[in-house]
Amino acid sequence: MRRILWPSFAALVSAALGVSAGQLVAAVVEPESAPLYAVAATAVDATPARVKEFAVRTAGTYDKPLLLIGIVVVLAVVAATIGVLAARRRWLGPAGMAAIGALALAAAVTRPTASPVDAIPALVSAAVASAALLLMLRTPPTPAQPAQRPRLLDRRAFVGGITLAVAGVAVAGAAGTSRIAGEAAARTRDRVRLPRPTRPALPLPTGLDPGFVTPNAEFYRVDTALNLPRVDINRWTLTVRGMVDRPFEISFDELLGQPMVEEYITLNCVSNEVGGPYIGTAKWLGVRLADLLRRAGVHAGADQIVARSVDGMTIGTPTATVLDSGNTPGTQHTLLCVGMNDEPLPLEHGFPARMLTPGVYGYAGSCKWITDIELSTFADYDAYWVRRGYAAQAPVKTSSRIDRPGPFARLTAGQVIVAGVAWAQGNGISAVQVQVDDNAWQPATLRPAPNLDTWVQWTYPWQAAPGTHTLRVRAIDRTGAVQTSDRAEPFPNGATGWHTVAVTVT
Ligand SMILES: Nc1nc2c(c(=O)[nH]1)N[C@H]1C(S)=C(S)[C@@H](COP(=O)(O)O)O[C@H]1N2
Ligand SMILES: [Mo]
Numbered sequence: 001m002r003r004i005l006w007p008s009f010a011a012l013v014s015a016a017l018g019v020s021a022g023q024l025v026a027a028v029v030e031p032e033s034a035p036l037y038a039v040a041a042t043a044v045d046a047t048p049a050r051v052k053e054f055a056v057r058t059a060g061t062y063d064k065p066l067l068l069i070g071i072v073v074v075l076a077v078v079a080a081t082i083g084v085l086a087a088r089r090r091w092l093g094p095a096g097m098a099a100i101g102a103l104a105l106a107a108a109v110t111r112p113t114a115s116p117v118d119a120i121p122a123l124v125s126a127a128v129a130s131a132a133l134l135l136m137l138r139t140p141p142t143p144a145q146p147a148q149r150p151r152l153l154d155r156r157a158f159v160g161g162i163t164l165a166v167a168g169v170a171v172a173g174a175a176g177t178s179r180i181a182g183e184a185a186a187r188t189r190d191r192v193r194l195p196r197p198t199r200p201a202l203p204l205p206t207g208l209d210p211g212f213v214t215p216n217a218e219f220y221r222v223d224t225a226l227n228l229p230r231v232d233i234n235r236w237t238l239t240v241r242g243m244v245d246r247p248f249e250i251s252f253d254e255l256l257g258q259p260m261v262e263e264y265i266t267l268n269c270v271s272n273e274v275g276g277p278y279i280g281t282a283k284w285l286g287v288r289l290a291d292l293l294r295r296a297g298v299h300a301g302a303d304q305i306v307a308r309s310v311d312g313m314t315i316g317t318p319t320a321t322v323l324d325s326g327n328t329p330g331t332q333h334t335l336l337c338v339g340m341n342d343e344p345l346p347l348e349h350g351f352p353a354r355m356l357t358p359g360v361y362g363y364a365g366s367c368k369w370i371t372d373i374e375l376s377t378f379a380d381y382d383a384y385w386v387r388r389g390y391a392a393q394a395p396v397k398t399s400s401r402i403d404r405p406g407p408f409a410r411l412t413a414g415q416v417i418v419a420g421v422a423w424a425q426g427n428g429i430s431a432v433q434v435q436v437d438d439n440a441w442q443p444a445t446l447r448p449a450p451n452l453d454t455w456v457q458w459t460y461p462w463q464a465a466p467g468t469h470t471l472r473v474r475a476i477d478r479t480g481a482v483q484t485s486d487r488a489e490p491f492p493n494g495a496t497g498w499h500t501v502a503v504t505v506t
Contacts, residue, residue, distance in 0.1 A: 003087055004084050004087065006087075007083040007084060007086055007087035007093075008081075008083035008084050009083070009159075010132075010136035011079045011080055011082050011083025011086065011093065011096075011133055012079050012080055012083065013132065013136065013163070013166055014079070014097065014128075014129045014132035014133035014136065015075060015076070015079035015097065015100070016170065017132045017165075017166055017169060018097060018124075018125040018127075018128045019036065019125055019129075020166070020170045021124050021125055021128040022104070022121040022122060022124050022125030022128075023035065023036060023121070025120060025121045025124045026121035027181055029117055029118070029121060030115070030117060030118055030184075032111060032114075032234060032235075033111075033117070033118035033119075033120070033121050033122075034121060034181075035104040035107075035108065035121055035122050035125050036068060036071060038104060038107040038108040038111060038118075039103070039104055039107045040067050040068055040071055041107070041111060041235075042107040042110065042111070043067060043071070044067070078096075078100065079100070081096075082097065082100075082133075083133070086137060087137075090134075090137060093130070093134060093137060094131075094133060094134055097126055097129035097130040097133060098126050098130060100129070101122050101123065101126025101127075101129070102126070104121075104122040104125060105119050105122035105123065105126075107122075108121065108122050136162070181232070182230040183230070184232065185230045185231055185232035185233075185235075186230040188232050188234065189233075189344050189347065189351055189352070191233070192233065192256075192338075192352070194338065194339045194342075194344060195257075195260055196260075197261055198261065199259075199260075199261045200262050201262035201264055201283055201450070202450065204264070205447075205448035205449070205450060206448075207448055208448070208457060209419070209457050209459075211457075212281060212454075212455075212457060213282060213283060214280035214281050214282060215341065216282070216340055216343060216346050216349070218280070219280040219349065220269065220277055220278045220279065220280055221349065222271065222278060222362060223313070223368060224311075224384075225311050225369075227311075229309070229311045229347070229368075230347065231310055231352050233252040233352050234252075236251070236252050236310075236352050236353075237249050237250060237252075237371065238250050238255065238336070238353065238370065238371060238373065239371070239372045239373065240292055240295075240375075241296075241372070241374055241375070242302065242306070242373075242374035243298065243301070243302035243375040243376060243377075244293075244297050244298055244299060244302070244375050246297050248295065248296060250292075255336070255338065255353065256338065258287045258291070258292075259288075259291070260286060261285075261287075261288060261335070262283055262284065262285050263283070263284055263332040263333060264281060264284075264453075264454050265281070265284055265335075265358045265453050265454065266279060266280070266281040266358075266423055266425065266453060266454045267279070267280055267281075267282070267356065267362055268361055268362065268396050268423075269361060269362050269363070270362070270363055270364075270385075270394060270490055270493065271490045272495065273489075273490060273495050274399065274401075274497045274498070274499050275401050275500075276495075279401075279421075279455070281454050282340050282341050283340075283342065284335055284337045284339065284340060284356050285337060285340075285342075286335030286337035286338055286339065286353075286356065287336045287338075288326070288333045288334070288335060288336075289322050289334045289336050290322055290323050290325065290326075290333065292373075293305075293319070293322065293323065296375070298319060298323075298375050302375040302377060303318060303377050303378055304316045304317070304318065304319060304375075304381060305317045305318075305319050305322060305373060305375060305376075306373070306374040306375075306376045306383060307355050307367035307370050307372070308367070308370070308371060308373075308374070309350075309367050309369040309371060310369045310371045313367060313369075313384055314367075314384045315355070315363060315365065315366070315383050315384065316376075316378070316381065316382070316383035316386060316392060317334070317355070317357050317360060317365045318378075318393055319375065321334065321359075321360060321365070322334040322357065325358060328426075328452075330428060330451050331358065331426055331451070331452050331453055332358045332451055332452075332453040334355065334356065334357045334358065334365070335355070335356045336353055336370070337350070337353065337354050337355070337356045338352065349368060350367075350370070351369070352369075353369075353370050354366060354367060354368040354369065354370055355367045355370055358425055358426070358453035359395055359396050359425035359453060360394055360395060360396065361394040361395075363384075363385045363390060363394065364383070364385070364391075364392075364393065364394035365394075378392055378393075389491065389492055390491065390493065391492050391493035394493050394494065395425075395426070396423070396425045396494065397493075397494045397495075397496055398422075398423065398424040398427075398475050398477050398481065398483045399422070399423060399483060399495075399499075400422035400432055400473045400483060400498075401420045401422070401499050402418060402419075402420040402473050402501045403419055403420045404417065404418065404419045404420070405418065405503050407501050407502065407503075408502060408503065408504070409503045410503070410505075410506065411464055411503055411504070411505045411506075412505070412506065413464055413465060413506065414463070414464060415463060415464070416461075416462045416464045416505075417459055417460070417461055417462075418444075418459065418460040418462050419457070419459045420432075420457075420458060420473060421456065421457055421458070422458055422473070422475035422483075423454070423455040423456065423475070424452075424475060424477035424478070424481075425452065426452060426453065427452060427477040427478050427479055427481075428449070428456075428477065429446065429449070429476070429477060430476050430477060430478045430480070431443060431475070432444040432446060432456070432458040432473060432474070432475050433473070433474055433475075434460040434472065434473055435471070435472040435473075435474075436462060436470070436471055436472075437470055442460060443460075444458040444459060444460040444473075445458060445459050445460070446458050447459075452478075458473075464503075464505040465505060466505050467504075467505055468502065468503070468504050469502070469503055469504075469505060470500055470501070470502050471500065471501045471502075471503065472499070472501075473498065473499050474498050483496075484496050484497075485498050
């Protein structure tokens with residue numbers, strides 16, 4: 001028994017060392033060429049579409065980790081067998097390791113984006129595994145005889161040492177892989193060439209004040225990510241599955257090949273207090289999500305779209321909201337976005353792809369770093385923030401904000417331009433009114449808006465007399481509904497109340 005156990009253990013350890021070394025080298029050379037990834041990617045490509053679909057349907061986003069686990073298990077079995085063979089004929093050990101290495105090498109160099117350096121990690125793996133196995137099998141597996149206790153201890157120490165070394169290399173390899181691969185992945189953003197939209201946004205109306213479009217660098221960021229997700233576009237896929245007739249998976253290149261539209265849409269966070277900063281407007285480039293859903297064939301009754309991000313966020317959006325988006329003139333489509341203000345999505349805003357649902361707070365419609373879309377029901381599934389008490393459905397409430405003058409500003413008597421933004425997504429703004437102290441509400445002047453799903457800029461020229469004053473704003477939407485004065489905190493479905501600013505005029 002011992003004659004088989006020791007060599008197969010030695011072969012397992014050697015294979016683990018070899019794989020770790022290869023993964024570590026790949027992190028430096030080219031993350032795509034990491035032996036485990038290369039073999040997995042080749043396996044995926046070789047899998048018939050029907051089997052892939054089955055895997056996606058049954059395992060969902062876990063299909064990739066399951067595949068990697070499967071590869072490791074097969075490798076372990078093969079390595080152990082090589083160990084047993086090597087106990088009979090020593091040369092079979094390195095030969096077996098070299099054979100595994102050759103397979104990994106073949107996988108790495110036949111990847112679509114491969115270059116000759118991609119052969120290096122597999123070569124290193126094979127060399128390390130063969131050398132380790134030869135070394136370990138040279139140490140005679142002396143059977144423990146009562147007279148030879150010290151030797152037994154020696155061997156225990158030896159085995160312990162090797163196990164520690166393997167663990168160390170594996171941890172270092174994993175850490176190095178993820179760090180360097182993360183950097184390399186983020187650099188894939190530089191290679192993205194956004195396609196021209198098949199339906200570009202109309203030019204913005206003339207007469208807008210600066211700041212209508214929020215520059216990417218100034219756009220608010222709200223998410224739970226401790227480490228900014230760094231996604232490699234070559235490895236990214238989006239899966240559409242769940243209550244659909246035809247689940248499918250799409251790569252980043254395929255996504256860029258779909259018809260693209262551009263829309264100006266305002267995005268808000270439910271955590272925004274009245275008058276707060278968590279709102280911005282951008283020109284988004286993306287595929288209409290409804291088109292992708294139609295391709296999958298959504299089942300009747302699938303009333304919730306559950307989006308999952310690479311970092312595990314879950315965001316649930318009403319299917320009807322997405323399918324109806326853009327149907328009413330002036331409303332915009334729910335997009336699977338790849339571009340923001342003429343650039344690929346910034347890493348902070350969801351690169352390589354995010355959802356953007358006009359008129360729904362971000363936590364319920366705008367999953368960043370999206371990788372999976374599951375058609376489900378509200379009855380069956382509570383998304384991340386819903387489990388924490390927030391509303392399952394979260395249409396954006398009509399609101400308005402005074403941007404100038406700022407709170408407690410000191411102004412000179414005379415004409416002061418009061419200015420800000422107002423939004424009633426889906427309905428559009430029909431009027432904005434300003435109230436000074438307890439005087440009558442006065443109409444503000446509206447700038448044109450490109451559509452019903454963006455904010456609207458407004459100004460009000462105020463003849464400021466000396467003293468302290470309170471300025472208030474409220475919006476009226478196109479159905480005639482007046483923004484409520486009832487104060488509500490952001491939890492559980494968005495703040496309400498009128499934004500009020502106190503100023504001193506001298
Ligand atoms: N993956 C992921 N997507 C996410 C979030 C998140 O934490 N993780 N936050 C959501 C929330 S609460 C908001 S308001 C918007 C913010 O998008 P932004 O950071 O691009 O402004 O993203 C949404 N999408
Ligand atoms: Mo949010």
